[in-house]
Amino acid sequence: MAINKKIVEILPALRMILSEDKIKVAKVSGSENGVEPQIKVKVSDDSSETIHQLKAQIELFQQQNGVLPKVILLEGIGLVAVAETSFETEQLLLNQAFDENIVAEGRAVGKTAIITGGAQGFGGGLVESIIKDGGNVVIADLNEEKGKAFAAALNQKSKYNKAHFVKVDVSDLASVDHLVYETVCEFGGFDVFISNAGVLRAGGLDEMTPEAFEFMTKVNYTGYFNCAKSASPVLKLQTANKPGYFADIIQINSKSGLKGSNRNFAYAGGKFGGIGLTQSFALELMPSRVKVNSICPGNFFDGPLWSDPEKGLFVQYLNAGKVKGAKTIEDVKAFYEAQVPAGRGCTVLDVMRAVYYVMEQEYETGQAIPVTGGQEMLK
Template sequence: MPEDERKVCRCVSEVLPAIRMLVSKDNLKTLKVRRNGLIEYFCESPRNQVAIAKPFTPDAIVYCKSNYLFLNDETPGQVLENAEELIPGFVNKFGYLPKVLLIKGIGLVSVGDNARQCDTILDVFEDAMKVAFLSQSFGGAHPMTQAQIEFIDNWEVENYRRSVAAGNASGRVENKTIVVTGAAQGFGEGIAECLLREGANIVVADLNEEAGRNTVGKFNGLAKSNRAIFVKTNVSEISSLDNLVQETVCHFGGIDCFISNAGVLRAGGLEDMTPENFDFVTKINYNAYFYCTKVVSQVMKLQTKYASSDYFADIIQINSKSGLRGSKANFAYAGGKFGGVGLTQSFALELAPFRIKVNSVCPGNYYEGPLWSDPENGLFVQYLNAGKVPGAKTIDDVKAFYLAQVPMRKGCTPGDVTKGVLYLMEQCGETGQALPVTGGQVMLN
């Protein structure tokens, strides 16, 4: 039996985000793709699909229902054209949405109420494929009879089991898929954790593989029926972002919100700043926000084209108070962040007709995060050692100096920023804004 992993076609990003919307007219679904030698055997040949058209076991019906949709078209355009007719037809005929799709070139696709359910559907249906494949040596497959199928399909206990397996958690971003760049640590990690607790599927997209995988391990320990994955990503490379989109679509079926958070800081005045450091900061804080939006907006445009008219996608940039007010001896950072607000406004104008909102959140300083509090390289230690704060003898003195500049006398936390993010996602009356979350340190005109 062929069981080796096979590559999913790159065209998956041109198909699945649209199909996810076609099956999400009432509730947002999660889709997941699996492809290996066995799946390919059935996926690429309508003749072989006959053997898996009906369930073999009651369990298969409980988790996958008893009818499946096979899409055998050659091009993404044809698949979508057919899916637009076949999915409503399927619902009309059977009274429920398909939970299992087999798409030529792509593979086995589960349609779940959440990510956990998607895994179960894939496992159970792949088992059915194994039965169908192996039974060829014993005279062929023997599916359940129509009477048996109908009995199970309407079995109350089984319906109950199905609803329990689906989970019943409901958060403010339940079942949304949210990509957070730079989420291995710091603000990104904290924001991603808050959103995970609100029910989102999270993609941690970070250069730092070790920290990113640890963060995702922790997230999956906290998750209910949602899931987190890590995708090693360099936001300053388009090819890496293409891979991020492909992986996200294969795991969750689309992207509802993209949070451009990865950022770097190299402080310095005009005499110290090198062109190399200036370019480095600009490339990640400014250019990469353009790269991210260029790549992710394609998927989002496809989604909103096939979604109901009340569906909006979001791109949210984590900017800074330094994007609203100059920062002494820190112009590479402030300049890139100011530019980010210009990009946000311009992207918002371009993407509004596609129901994609684009906004920035401008946090104040996150004093508990590693940027400030790292015991070796944190800004508190650096500023103490450099004598930047007059008269400061301890880290607490440096901290007190900075807190004194905040009217609310507190640093900004990931929880504060997430409240801003949730507001921006939930509303649909505003785009192109830069929302300060600074404890009153920066106020808008």
């Protein structure tokens, strides 16, 4: 049974009201499964009134019981469980005993991330890192088959945190709104939205069709606007309900967002524009304690964009004779690696370190952070 859309205006606030030092996870279910709620609140048309009622009832429950409630009935919407881990919320909603000995550990514990384009490449690597570090992740991707299989494989290994797949087309605002709604139903909200999905169709002015230009702009540039537009109401609702709490929007940009790229202007233009959006969103959202930053990686030679044996850029450049004298893929790779002062391509770990840097700040916003091994520097 579909959960009432109003949940997006209530559950992110409730998750924060019930979070202590560590941020909790909340999950809603349409069926009650014989579970007895500790608190019941009638949902009114005015969500701020519902939140007000929830605060009052939680305070009363805590005074009477000395602990915070974990199971709450939002009358007219469904049953909500709020706990330290995603696994515990699931057990509570199924009325099953929870093993208290499972202790959540890791740098991302208490964090929930949405990662667009999370089914492969940089996005896939970020998903894996956050799951390994104890956080919850929504793999938000157009590729349903790959994303679902990836989430299932990760969930086989994880004990208390979870990867959840949601199909999304970032170039469609309604689709991103749905992603945010699904995330709220599953995890109660999210602490970082990583706008990573991106597409590249290289070409100079002679080859570039208006259709290809429009397609790239809609995914790389408009897609980032759609993500910020859908994500920001939830993030602002969270910060408004927890003093001292900060949330993040992070765009995975590129070194091509810092310097023009020959015969690749559709990509570079969208990425340059993304930095304009980042700076402007940052000015708008910092007073609400939502930080907005771009991370600008160098070339990810080991990812599918470059290394795919059939369609990857290395094969394309070898076949097109773009690198003089190159006879093998290794020759092409060596040519590009030699252009990086660090002598190698960018890795997921390099980007993940920048993501954590951004998330752990309270005083860094509106930045475009190069992670390029020295290949591109700020002016």
